[in-house]
Amino acid sequence: MRHQSHDSEIINNLDDLYVYTKEKLQDKSGVITIHFADRPHTYTKNDVVGNCLQEWLPEWFQHIGVTLTPTEETQKFPDFVAHFEGGSYDVEVKAWNVNASPAFDIANFYSFIDTTYEHPEKLNAVYFILGYEPRREDDLERGFVVRNVYMKRIWQITGPKHKHGISLQVKRGQPYALRPIGFHRHPENAFTDPVAFICAVHNAYKQFYSAEVKTICTPDEWKSCLLKYAQNNLM
Amino acid sequence: MRHQSHDSEIINNLDDLYVYTKEKLQDKSGVITIHFADRPHTYTKNDVVGNCLQEWLPEWFQHIGVTLTPTEETQKFPDFVAHFEGGSYDVEVKAWNVNASPAFDIANFYSFIDTTYEHPEKLNAVYFILGYEPRREDDLERGFVVRNVYMKRIWQITGPKHKHGISLQVKRGQPYALRPIGFHRHPENAFTDPVAFICAVHNAYKQFYSAEVKTICTPDEWKSCLLKYAQNNLM
Numbered sequence: 122m123r124h125q126s127h128d129s130e131i132i133n134n135l136d137d138l139y140v141y142t143k144e145k146l147q148d149k150s151g152v153i154t155i156h157f158a159d160r161p162h163t164y165t166k167n168d169v170v171g172n173c174l175q176e177w178l179p180e181w182f183q184h185i186g187v188t189l190t191p192t193e194e195t196q197k198f199p200d201f202v203a204h205f206e207g208g209s210y211d212v213e214v215k216a217w218n219v220n221a222s223p224a225f226d227i228a229n230f231y232s233f234i235d236t237t238y239e240h241p242e243k244l245n246a247v248y249f250i251l252g253y254e255p256r257r258e259d260d261l262e263r264g265f266v267v268r269n270v271y272m273k274r275i276w277q278i279t280g281p282k283h284k285h286g287i288s289l290q291v292k293r294g295q296p297y298a299l300r301p302i303g304f305h306r307h308p309e310n311a312f313t314d315p316v317a318f319i320c321a322v323h324n325a326y327k328q329f330y331s332a333e334v335k336t337i338c339t340p341d342e343w344k345s346c347l348l349k350y351a352q353n354n355l356m
Numbered sequence: 357m358r359h360q361s362h363d364s365e366i367i368n369n370l371d372d373l374y375v376y377t378k379e380k381l382q383d384k385s386g387v388i389t390i391h392f393a394d395r396p397h398t399y400t401k402n403d404v405v406g407n408c409l410q411e412w413l414p415e416w417f418q419h420i421g422v423t424l425t426p427t428e429e430t431q432k433f434p435d436f437v438a439h440f441e442g443g444s445y446d447v448e449v450k451a452w453n454v455n456a457s458p459a460f461d462i463a464n465f466y467s468f469i470d471t472t473y474e475h476p477e478k479l480n481a482v483y484f485i486l487g488y489e490p491r492r493e494d495d496l497e498r499g500f501v502v503r504n505v506y507m508k509r510i511w512q513i514t515g516p517k518h519k520h521g522i523s524l525q526v527k528r529g530q531p532y533a534l535r536p537i538g539f540h541r542h543p544e545n546a547f548t549d550p551v552a553f554i555c556a557v558h559n560a561y562k563q564f565y566s567a568e569v570k571t572i573c574t575p576d577e578w579k580s581c582l583l584k585y586a587q588n589n590l591m
Contacts, residue, residue: 151392155408157502158384160416164408172407173390173399181395231528267392293466293570295530333566335528 132187134205135247139272141185142249150256152264163263165255170265171225174216174251175200198228198236199246211246219252219268219305226298227275230289231336233299234326238338241350244315248273252305269305276318278302280310285328287321296329315351319344367422369440370482374507376420377484385491387499398498400490405500406460409451409486410435433463433471434481446481454487454503454540461533462510465524466571468534469561473573476585479550483508487540504540511553513537515545520563522556531564550586554579 132138153164153173164170179201183189188204189212199211217223227248228236237244252269279288280302290297302310312318323344330340338346367373388399388408399405414436418424423439424447434446452458462483463471472479487504514523515537525532537545547553558579565575573581 146393149393151390153388153390153408155386155388155412157386157409157412158381158416160412160419162412162415164411166411169404169407169411172404173388174392176399176401176404177390177392177395177397180397181393184395294568331568333529333568 132185132205134207135203135210135272138182138187138203138205139249139270142272143270145185146251146267147270148266148268150264150266165263165265170253170255171216171218174253174265174267175214178214178216178249178251198232199243203247211243213246213248214250215248216251216253219254222303223250223252223278223301223305225301226290227279227301228299230296230299230325230329231334234322234343235337238343238346241347242354244319244347244350245274245355248275248278250278271305273304274315275299276312276315277308278304278311279318279321280304280312281317281321282310285325287318287325289325295334296325315355316348319347319351322347367420367440369442370438370445370507373417373422373438373440374484374505377417377507378505380420381486381502382505383501383503385499385501400498400500405488405490406451406453409488409500409502410449413449413451413484413486414447433467434478438482446478448481448483449486450483451486451488454489457538458485458487458513458536458540460536461525462514462536463534465531465534465560465564466569469557469578470572473578473581476582477589479554479582479585480509480590483510483513485513506540508539509550510534511547511550512543513539513546514553514556515539515547516552516556517545520560522553522560524560530569531560550590551583554582554586557582 132141153170155162179189182203190202190204192199192201199213201212203210203212215225217225250271250273251267252271253265253267255265256263278301279299281287283289285291288300288302290300304311312321323340326340326343367376388405390397399408414424417438425437425439427434427436434448436447438445438447450460452460485506485508486502487506488500488502490500491498513536514534516522518524520526523535523537525535539546547556558575561575561578
């Protein structure tokens with residue numbers, strides 16, 4: 122299946138999609154507005170711009186000719202599956218304000234454990250990440266500029282230099298969400314490969330493992346399942 | 357301090373604000389659009405419309421003359437403090453698609469425990485809630501209509517008819533978020549008063565209490581602190 126975009130670019134695989142997206146979106150500005158009750162408002166704050174971009178990008182991917190299948194359940198990881206000649210890929214879309222550290226949730230820790238144990242191939246999901254900059258308040262046309270477009274795997278946006286051996290948000294002694302490192306400034310702080318990432322998740326899982334938390338596998342079961350997948354498919 | 361809105365309505369207290377808001381916003385339609393990379397898009401999906409309205413409403417409150425102080429930390433409960441002649445009120449703003457059950461998070465359970473133990477007066481926070489309806493896909497001007505405006509206290513949007521004696525989201529055996537009941541259809545299923553709500557939170561907290569979860573008070577300490585506040589201020 123060939124994908125023909127509106128201006129005749131050809132996108133046959135993930136790398137094509139990344140190159141095309143970067144070319145078309147980087148350094149482009151946009152505006153998000155609401156008109157309601159005679160009170161227009163332009164959004165520049167982080168939550169709204171990020172959420173809107175995360176919804177806009179898949180719509181744009183389809184507009185340029187990429188076949189997408191949304192995941193049945195919203196909230197579930199990943200956002201959708203992108204289909205190309207050479208295969209299908211799980212894709213997540215994220216956006217964050219580049220003036221701050223990336224602080225989006227990559228995945229709820231235990232959801233990630235359960236999901237990847239059932240579907241180890243989701244370890245290889247692709248993250249399309251937009252780094253946007255809100256315009257300054259004194260700009261006439263307020264809005265945002267997309268400064269960077271990234272395509273990354275999970276082990277390229279997480280890293281070991283953290284208290285629990287992985288960039289993990291912990292609340293009240295319980296693991297919450299895998300969070301990104303500052304991969305845009307220091308990609309060298311990320312994991313070197315998928316196996317290093319798997320071992321770090323395994324160690325964190327062991328630290329927090331308790332009978333009170335219901336998951337579908339033990340830390341060792343998770344590690345052996347994921348290592349097997351990685352060694353057969355990613356190395 | 358008198359609050360003078362642009363069309364000379366006078367808003368001196370919370371009830372005035374509620375009446376004015378309901379009059380001005382109920383059954384009004386709105387549109388949220390993004391213009392980016394030559395690809396305009398109108399949002400009708402739930403996450404974006406809800407988030408946008410939650411950011412729009414406080415901005416509109418200020419526009420009509422209400423003095424607001426935002427809470428220092430974003431993410432923190434409540435969203436802001438509204439100041440009137442007769443006093444100041446903690447205010448939360450929520451929005452949801454009225455075609456579905458209300459599914460917004462009222463508060464993370466343990467954050468709510470800690471915050472109300474330190475500041476029991478936050479039990480009396482006011483929830484301004486917009487129930488919107490996405491327009492049908494075949495409408496020429498897609499967007500949303502605000503169908504209802506509510507002003508509620510927390511015990512009026514939560515209720516006892518649930519597994520843990522309170523409408524509480526539980527994930528993997530751990531309490532996550534206090535969630536609303538279908539208060540728009542069945543207000544009679546809510547708690548009858550703040551004391552009934554406090555007792556239900558106390559019971560749920562006792563069920564889940566364990567040494568592994570770090571909170572700043574025991575269930576009994578929380579109950580006695582909150583009951584004291586409620587009996588002195590809310591009964």
